[in-house]
Amino acid sequence: MKVLRLRVNGDEVEAAAPAHWTLLEVLRYRLGLTGSKQGCDKGDCGACTVLVDGAPTLSCITVAALAEGREVVTIEGLMPLHRKAGGSGPDPVQDAFDRCGALQCGFCQPGMLLSAKALLDRVPDPTLQQIREALAGNLCRCTGYTQIFQAVQLVAAERAGRAPEPQSWRRAGDAPSGGECPFREGTVPQTPAEV
């Protein structure tokens, strides 16, 4: 048994666990953070993705001890950290996934959202190809990916001030925040690099 000292979602935590346990096991079965999903448990599906020092990391194949002294962010921390940084509501990535209907069963979402967040932090206005590559390790069995890519594009477009207005038939107050995803019925905007 080893006592691990971790920094998770901005909090210093201690957890006693067998030395060989993965970060996913410690998060789920010691800290009760079950948002990170145990899918394949062998590095194939991305459902267990967390951020370690800002980088998407497969927690099912990462020994927990390797995360000591580093900053771990799980899906549970996304909105609180956004608000702590001065934002309101959910993180913009969460909001965009909601507005674009980019989820069905939700099993892939924690990993998908954190991979998208890491990309947008690193590349504020990614091309569609960059989005595809950044999310390539996150498998979704439900959505077909189109609305997931649109959600990431929506965050980038709104940040750049080029997102079209919400559809006129939908009142802004009907949506959780910011109105309906404006790309759902139209064409996905192309960034200059893709034209």
Ligand code: FES
């Ligand atoms: S559960 Fe970690 S990659 Fe599938």
Ligand code: FES
């Ligand atoms: S929404 Fe079901 S696996 Fe992605």
